[in-house]
Amino acid sequence: MTNVFTHLMERLDTLLADGATGxxxxxxxxxxxxxxxxxxxxxxGKITAHYQSWVDAGSDLFLTNTFGGNAARLKLHDAQNRVRxxxxxxxxxxxxxxxxxxxxxxxxxxxxxxxxIMEPVGTLSHALAVEMFHEQADALKxxxxxxxxxxxxxxxxxxxxxxxxxALTDMSWCGTMSFDTAGRTMMGVTxxxxxxxxxxxxxxxxxxxxxxxxxxxDILRTVLGFVxxxxxxxxxAKGNAGIPKYVEGHIHYDGTPELMADYAVMAxxxxxxxxxxxxxxxxxxxxxxREALDTRPRSDRPTLEQIAEALGPFSxxxxxxxxxxxxxxxxxxxxxxx
Numbered sequence: 001m002t003n004v005f006t007h008l009m010e011r012l013d014t015l016l017a018d019g020a021t022g023x024x025x026x027x028x029x030x031x032x033x034x035x036x037x038x039x040x041x042x043x044x045g046k047i048t049a050h051y052q053s054w055v056d057a058g059s060d061l062f063l064t065n066t067f068g069g070n071a072a073r074l075k076l077h078d079a080q081n082r083v084r085x086x087x088x089x090x091x092x093x094x095x096x097x098x099x100x101x102x103x104x105x106x107x108x109x110x111x112x113x114x115x116x117i118m119e120p121v122g123t124l125s126h127a128l129a130v131e132m133f134h135e136q137a138d139a140l141k142x143x144x145x146x147x148x149x150x151x152x153x154x155x156x157x158x159x160x161x162x163x164x165x166x167a168l169t170d171m172s173w174c175g176t177m178s179f180d181t182a183g184r185t186m187m188g189v190t191x192x193x194x195x196x197x198x199x200x201x202x203x204x205x206x207x208x209x210x211x212x213x214x215x216x217x218d219i220l221r222t223v224l225g226f227v228x229x230x231x232x233x234x235x236x237a238k239g240n241a242g243i244p245k246y247v248e249g250h251i252h253y254d255g256t257p258e259l260m261a262d263y264a265v266m267a268x269x270x271x272x273x274x275x276x277x278x279x280x281x282x283x284x285x286x287x288x289x290r291e292a293l294d295t296r297p298r299s300d301r302p303t304l305e306q307i308a309e310a311l312g313p314f315s316x317x318x319x320x321x322x323x324x325x326x327x328x329x330x331x332x333x334x335x336x337x338x
Contacts, residue, residue, distance in 0.1 A: 004098070005106035005146040006172070008060055009206065009234065014268045014293055017238060017276025018054040018062035019286050021110075023253070025050060025065075035077040037069045040090040047090065051097040057283040058290030059276070061106035062098075063149055066090045066140060070132045072114040072124075084139040091143020108149035108174065109140030111162060118157040126161055133165030141171050148173035151211050151238070154186040156197050167203040174274075175205045176236050178212040179222045183319030190320045191225030198233065209236030212278045214315045215243050216255060216263040220270050220307050221319050227271040227301070234273035239263060241280035253280025260285040261292035262310050269299050 008015055025036050028046050039047055047065050054062040069087045071080045079086070091109055098105040114132060116124035137148055148171050150162045159175060166173045177185050177194055184190050189197075191210075198208045210222045219239035226235050242255025255263075260277060267275045275293070277285055308314060 003106075003146045004104050005061065005108070006206070008104055008106055009273070011104075012060065014272070015060040015274045016058060016264070016286070016290055016293060017108075017236075017274055018059045019057075019277035019281030019283065020241070020279050021050070021063065021065055021067060023280050024053070024282060035068060035074065035079065036065055037067075037074065037086045037090065038077065038079065040065055040086050040093065044089070044093055048093050048097060051094050053283040054286065055097060055101045055105055057286035059105065059286060061108050061146075061274075062094065063108045063110040063151075064090045064094045064140065064143075064145060065110070066136070067110045067112040067151070068115075069139075070111070070114055070136045072116050072132060073112070076115075083135050084142075087136050087139035088143040091140050091145045095144035106146040107144065108147050109137070109143075109145035111136055111140070111148060111150045112152050113154065113158055118155055118161070126157065129158060129161035130165045130168070133162045134168050137165055137169040137171060141169055145171075147171070147206065150175040150205075152176070152178045154178060154189070156187070156189055156193070159197060160201065163201050163203055163205070173203075173205050174207045174209075174236060176209045176211040176238060179210050179218070179320075180213045181320075182316035183218070183222065183225075183321070191222045192229055192321055195226055195229040195231045199231065204233065207234035207236050207274055209238070209272065209274070211236070211238035212240060215240055215312070216259065217307050217311045217314050218316075218319075220263070220266055220302070220311070221304060221314060223267060223270045223272050224301070224304070225319055225321060235271055236274040236276075237267040237270075237272035238274075238276040238278045239267070240278045241282070241285055244280065255280060255285070257285045257288035259311060261288040264289035265292050265296050265299075266302050266307060266310065268293060270301055 094107040241253040
């Protein structure tokens with residue numbers, strides 16, 4: 001048996017994912033500190049329009065507005081009892097948009113971190129983490145997603161707990177970590193560590209990779225780190241649209257649509273099967289990424305020097321593995337990753 005996602009994976013050379021959720025919902029009026037997931041029921045028209053923007057931009061898959069839809073995160077908004085409702089509705093709205101697209105478009109059920117620190121460093125037990133992830137995953141399945149999509153994870157313990165929960169839900173999944181601390185996750189995981197973690201899981205993801213982080217250059221270095229481990233599992237690259245800067249009271253990402261088009265092609269050539277954007281990535285960025293992937297021929301795998309030359313310098317001297325060092329910081333025509 002297959003579904004839209006697995007069929008797209010078999011049929012397409014490269015899948016274009018979507019861009020940012022928070023960035024674009026803020027443009028629609030979401031206030032800082034508010035839970036985006038509450039809009040699934042309070043502002044369904046805006047969430048539908050958000051989903052539709054990715055389809056119109058050419059995405060092959062897009063994520064549901066459920067990143068913070070677990071009980072621990074929703075408790076911050078006194079909505080811990082609405083996990084099933086908010087996730088199910090977020091998925092149902094996405095399913096409606098995808099089914100009307102006139103082409104195959106997959107719906108990925110976004111599952112973010114709990115926001116808690118797991119034992120033994122923190123207080124969140126493995127069993128409770130599994131329970132929370134299971135509750136959310138079941139609701140996303142009920143809403144009709146094609147695949148579960150774990151993202152922005154830092155701790156291997158939380159990655160394992162989510163994987164166990166997804167097995168209980170009996171759904172295929174993809175998983176990404178955020179490598180935002182000198183090539184490592186906040187909890188010290190390297191690209192090599194993630195490959196080993198994925199391959200040791202009883203129910204490994206259909207695809208794995210990196211999202212968010214510190215910009216287009218860094219995430220491509222991480223992709224090269226995955227490739228160096230020799231894994232044949234499809235790789236995901238979902239990088240930010242440049243570097244965040246505070247401009248006139250708002251966070252602005254400096255990555256232009258043209259830079260993100262270059263990033264998309266280099267991510268594909270580096271070895272990524274699924275390419276998308278994260279924070280700061282708008283439908284305009286996605287349209288340029290779509291055109292670049294469709295019109296530019298494949299090239300050799302880029303070197304670190306070529307990545308820095310095209311997309312800007314890396315944020316750290318190395319990727320945390322102790323292997324290849326990144327090129328020195330330098331500017332190119334005054335542009336820093338955007």
